[in-house]
Amino acid sequence: MTRIAGLPYEDDLPERAGVLVLGSGLAGCAALLAAAEAGRYAVMLEKTGSIGGSTVLSAGLSAFAGTDEQRAHGIADSTELLRRDLLDVGGHRNDVALVDLYCAHQLETYRWLRSHGVVYGEIHAASGQSVPRSHPTDTTAMLVRLLTAAGKLGARLVMETTAQRLVYEDGRVTGVDVCLHSGERRRVPADAVVLATGGFARSDELLATFAPQMEHALRAGGAGCQGDGLKMAMAIGAGIRDTPYIKGTYGIYAEPHPHEDGTGILAVYKGAIAVNGAGRRFVDESRNYKEIGDVALRQPGGTTWQVFDSAVLAQSSDDVPIYAFAERDRAGMLVHAGSVEELERKLALPSGSLQTTVKEYNRRIAEGEPDPVGREFLCGGFGRPFPLDTPPFYAQPTGTVVLATYCGVTVDTELRVLDWWGEPIGHLFAAGEVVGGFHGSGYMTGTSIGKAAIFGRLSGTHAAAVESELTW
């Protein structure tokens, strides 16, 4: 087990809890702290030996609008623009009430996180954002700050303890059956339970059930993200939403690689093109990386390449994993060449194919002709493509990975889990990746971390408001 100094670990499973939070990712940590701030005895159970689930593996980008960091960079953004983008990206299939909830609480949550010492770096544009609003942060440091603050208020964290079943009596959840590291099984009564167990990117079983199209995609995400919360909630009648919209993320190194952290790079958003095994472009590279992932999975042989020049490499940013091109170069993950012809040979693409693709791409930009795959922007509706003509040239073999699953249980605006008929399941709340309905059919970068923080905090506050019926 990996322990971090200063966190409120508890070796003995408490007899009972006011608010019992399942999972130690951002949603769980935000819920724990909010419940503790509301004065409740909050206890977190984490299945694995380390905190953070997918949160600490992530690129750490949060989508907030109207922040100090944006203003400092002269970026004009607003809650209204964020809302419009979220609905457009989601194909208007989102649960509008959840989009409104995110928008109504995003700035106060951002300020709450900052008040707990969370620091954001340089703002970038990424998928689905009409203006740059990806706020990068060190996610492990963020969780440590939230857990430390919660610990000071009396909250506790129990590791290597797996929630297995929700105890459901008379229309409400009254506790959780858990399995300890020793294999012992115990019941923990609680006034309210918050599911913050993440998604199921690590469950072959659930992916095969809900997203068989991901069979050939690579897999990433927290080791404990196997859909336990979804299954436990479904077992007592919870509804689910958005399973048809599970998508892979384009950008990952095409084969498992020792230096790959699961995030991949998106050189396409800084000016690279994506080509398939025939050396041809196959998609408008400014599109959402989920949509690019869908198209990439259908390319012959699966492997594609992001191809770029030194002008793109020069825009590398080591602080933002998806734009850390230079770091990958140092790790030997990029193929180099002095000319496009040499790059084509090194990638074993059909003779002349990449040369023709790059030449045509550059010519159309220079002459202002429409792009045959419809590219007008670098990323979303932001930035203009430029010719790839500054040697050396680079390529990363690029595949598609399931990082997160986006669908999940139905909730109302108090984050109460709803059953199939839309009725709240008493005393059961959910937040983070286990919640469905928010993203709709597409995805904006930063909204999974954003959703975990915003809904996590709100779920903790609402769970804390449940009246205690336990004898203490």
Ligand SMILES: Cc1cc2nc3c(=O)[nH]c(=O)nc-3n(C[C@H](O)[C@H](O)[C@H](O)COP(=O)(O)OP(=O)(O)OC[C@H]3O[C@@H](n4cnc5c(N)ncnc54)[C@H](O)[C@@H]3O)c2cc1C
């Ligand atoms: C490589 C990668 C890059 C990403 N980059 C971004 C990004 O830049 N921006 C963005 O918005 N999103 C990103 N995402 C997605 C985002 O990280 C997640 O959706 C988000 O962190 C989920 O937070 P969470 O708290 O809901 O779940 P998690 O952080 O996954 O935490 C869930 C926790 O619950 C625990 N758990 C599961 N089952 C049980 C159980 N039965 N009992 C007890 N504990 C249990 C798990 O072990 C885990 O620790 C990325 C994901 C990955 C994998």
